[in-house]
Amino acid sequence: MGQLEIEKISDTTFVLQMGPHHPATHGVLKLWCEFEGERVINIKPDVGYLHRGVEKLSESKTYPGAMTLTDRLDYISSMTNNIGYCLTVERLMGIEPPRRAKFIRTIVSEMTRLSSHLLWLATHALDIGAMTVFLYAFREREQILQFFEKICGARLTVSYPRIGGVRVDIEKNVLDEIDKFMDEMLRRVDEYETLLTENRIWLSRTKGVGQITAEEAVSLGLTGPALRGSGVYYDIRKLMPYDAYPEVEFEVPLGENGDTYDRYLCRIREMRQSALIVKQCIEKMPEGEVLSEKSPDIDIPHQGKRKIEAGDSLWSGFIAFSQEKHDLMPKGEIYSAIEAPKGELGFYIVSDGSGRPYRMRVRAPSFIHISAIPKLCEGHLLADVIAIIGTLDIVMGEADR
């Protein structure tokens, strides 16, 4: 902990600079904390260390090109970022992906939710002191990443979805493997619960920590499991359904106390629901194309579905977006959000009719969640600050963009 600097202001309070390179801040987050004894008086989060200007950069890229930037937002769940972006552009253009593509997207986004929640569980438990969970959770996460590799060849920054569908189809044997893995996953979630849910240390470290009421949580802009832990029924998969979510049945777990423990239970139960959604999707998977005919994307030809011809698929998509005048993009603006593992991931795109976004705004859940840290930490101990950072499930790549 070489980064800890202690500064004394008066006899009773002192200032501690936590981060930006602290193992428990989950990235380059700096917290300026003032303590009285061990109790927090004031906390000021400082972000921006990972700012890469994604919003500015995307203004200079074509619509398909800007998608690769979204991979790098929340880099542990790049699949959902891509889907959120593609969905926004699709809604802007007024095209719809084929039904099979919708199911594939639902499968991969739920698998992303699983892998993201596994990483959250691993690091959250490790921060609080339960090392075993870390090793188990990473074992399953590795398997999910291997599935991603089988589906699209990439593990982390996938760029798998496309505007108007997905890049390649999932093969039948991979689907069967995923189906088998989901059965195993359900058992594994039970195993994690035996380690934590009734664990005495876990309970005393999480119960009543970072408590927030539903009204406060809404006004602070918390979303995702952080909001549902307070008992607010706000899940974009249900409220503003996209992809194949209207066709599958699932429950939205809600907490009641709004503390760290309830948020933990929410996420654990969400993992079960995710596994069940994937199983349902595989069962109901329709046949057909995976990329819409109207898709203007630069498509990588696969299995002879799209041939490379000069002036055809590969180039037509690229040229279409590079040209000054074309009729692909209408003028207008759209906000569309998806339920990313961390919360509401929204994209606000202003189009001026050209092939490049005039303005792309990313509403990143982690950014808002970090701004809620001072409120959540009120009156807590230093050790609880670590638990609160963990429970918000923040990723700095997304917060700083």
Place this chain on the structure above:
Amino acid sequence: MAQEIERVLEEEPLAPQPSTFSSCHQPSTSFLCHSEGAKATEESLKIAFTLKEQFPGEVIEIKEFRGQVSVIVTSDKIREILAYLKEQQGFNHLQDLCGVDYAPEKPRFEVVYNLYSIWRRLHIRVRAKVEEENAEIDSVTDLWPGANWHERECFDMFGIRFIGHPDLRRILMPEDWNGYPLRKDYPLKGKELWIGFREIIESPSGEEKK
């Protein structure tokens, strides 16, 4: 109207079945409307027109695009307009707040508020026009504390000042940065080296002087 909303809020408890944690609230299908459903758009349009009745001088235009309703307003009474939408119409969730630069149009900037009502399941967008000279707009941090960092980012990227903001500082860029990166006249590669860079290089010890 306010009482009506309150009644709705009471009828729809925040935690539908608090006795059992795992049990989940399944909304009835009639209530489940797509954000882009025709019914929801109609409702949002109705609200937009009520807003125009309430603030005839401020509402410039009502637009509908792909099922989403935007209300373009002047920035003078933005706090009152949003307070009305929040308190009277139940738009309790500020999804997003961001700036857009429409240079060389006049007025140049726009501050965009995407609002959502969790209980009514409606979306509405308020776009406030902001002049380039004297780029100021009222802060809404007292309505939504979550707007705090959004507004700071908007200030950081566009230089729009939010009156009444408790802590208006740069957030993503360094505090001594020159210029506002997301403005259209700001080049992609940046204008100049960061000021602090030269200070560090030229200082004999290699450390930043304060």
